[in-house]
Amino acid sequence: MIHPENLANHAISKVQVIKRCAIPAIMSIQVDGETHSLGEHRDFRRHPFFREFIPEHGRSSFSWVNLKDGERLDNHVHPVPSMILICSGSVYLTGATEQLLSEGDAACVPAGRLHGFRTCDGQQFHGLSIQFDGNGLYEDEGAPRVAFGNDTTHSFESLERTNALLLERHGRNSLFQLLRGNRLRSDAARRRRFLEALLVWSRYFQRIIHARQAFCTEPSLLPLYTRHLRDELGHDTMLQDQHGLEGHTRDPMLERAAQWFVDMMLHANEAAKLVIVHQVVEASGFLFGQASRPFFSPQRVQDACYFDLHAEVDDDHRNLGRSWLQNLPAERFAGLIVTCRQAWDQMDQVHARIAALTEASGSTGLAA
Template sequence: MLGLFRDIRKHEELSAFLPEACRLSLRWVRLAPGQPIRPRQLPGKGMIVITDGSGEVIGGSVRRVQAGDAVLVPPGGLQGLMGGAPDGLSAISIHFEGEDARWDTPCLCATAAPGGAPSDRSESPLDRLVEENEAHAREFAGSPLMQLIRSERALGDDVKRRMLGALQIWSNAFQKVLCARVVFESHPAAIKIAERHLAEEVGHNRRLARMHGPSSSPSWDRGIAAASSWFIERMGSASTEERTVLIHFVIERCADILLSAAQQVFPDSDYFATHAEVDAEHFRLGYELLKSLPGLDIAPLRGALIEGWQMMNLICQRISDIAELGCGAAAELPAPDVVAGDIPRGRAALSMAPAAE
């Protein structure tokens, strides 16, 4: 899934208000700056209403859109969007499957007219890096863990319990990754973002632990531990730019896909919904930071991107194995309840004292 989607028909009052005969589907779309929904062909008519921010319609030609614009897509037309700087965009995407509809709002066509001028949009190296990140994200969306989450098997109590336990192992480790970033970061703007990110995430592993209780306390797993340790080590050895890619592009994009889908498996918990809503903002913070840094060298960032996704795929493969196969998939040893505490800046110490909730 690209961007953050919410099915409006699942809202009780809106579902009761919309007539069944209109045969349409509604989606709420949120895209960070540079985050695309790739053009795809619609079998019927479609309409996109931009509710906030700005961006571009992608499909044949490229057209700028902003809050208040409506985009009409004819049957067979291409529909795609990309969030624009500085705040991305929010929109309502409507797909019609019934009779022709009439509109009295101004619109922009999402496809080029015959003989239309080609796009003059030139992509920056950073934008191309975002596209590469989305390619990795699409591959992850088809991974064994995501297939499991979308299947009926994920609804079984034992699978859900084991999945939460495995997610707990990574959640504990992610707290350490964020702490390490704060300790080793030296760029002033990056320090502010790292501290803000840590403040927003601190204690979230305890919230997750409360979902499954002490009877299924997290276990140590050598696969997740090894890949997590790689991220922690890279927080110390990587550049500011590489840290930003690993945290904001790789981990947060992976979490966006995973936690958004997990809402369907755990509908009674707000843990996954809360995370899914803030992950797009975390991506935007990283994108804007990289955009502000002069002389950006993309080559090492591409290397960090590839390695980071490989490690996240290892972690998520282990989570899938543990959820599917049970205790035999993991080496079960007691794991400490790690929560980030007050972090001194510099390389001297990495405090793991429990934080007040």
């Protein structure tokens, strides 16, 4: 068996056996300022062999889960479908469906459906949790892909509270961790990979605002959309020109996460579009601009620096449409809170992929 620290220098060419106990475990997670017990959760990608062995393309995620006698995992929702295989023991499924699960059962949980698990006295279970899209639910402990409880409040204020909590969580994701370190400042190749990956997202953002403009169904919002489009027009070209980027790179995972935002501009209602673009994307952009601007000096360019510009204008852009949302009837906000959580999850996925591509070396990562 290969020792973990020697794995990076070893071509994976032999059959390997990884013991469950060799995968690092976490026992709890903090979400929206509260700590929730997970029992025992072992994401396969916490082990260096699995990080190399499990394909990135398609990006399924696997985790061992365990609840001992009398433990519970509180009811929660997540934005991707999940399948839980009961490998040994038994456990009660809670939430939208209440049922005893036994060894050999599989619980298939659609995205957004409330569910949890609890054991009774004398019960315990080991299971395998599988997600088929993006990061594992707790792979990034700073930005877990779950929401605990069942928020039934219906108001603009509850939307704002939810958004503020998710923005704060967003600021702890892997891209912001990278920006808080010194690796971008000291490594020119890493900086280049970061900029090329960012350009992929910047081009998709142009598609987002053009699609929203073209498919607007509320005439009173069209002037707001037009103003926003004029402010943002051509920023992808600015990024490319100021940093001499090739702009020929592609990454299926990053593009899939970014395409979600474009698709929502085609199919969502105007209230949802305001939440997605301004409360999520522009709020993320403001935070990103503040964190990234120290790394990129504007001294060599005559025009405004791309990063300085976003650190400034996105502060205004994140408040666009706020007064329109405030006047919506209360019954609209339950659905908008769900949309808000989905959008932040996708924004976290965009950032996580940019960070992963930045840290890739050699030919790994973006493909021309």
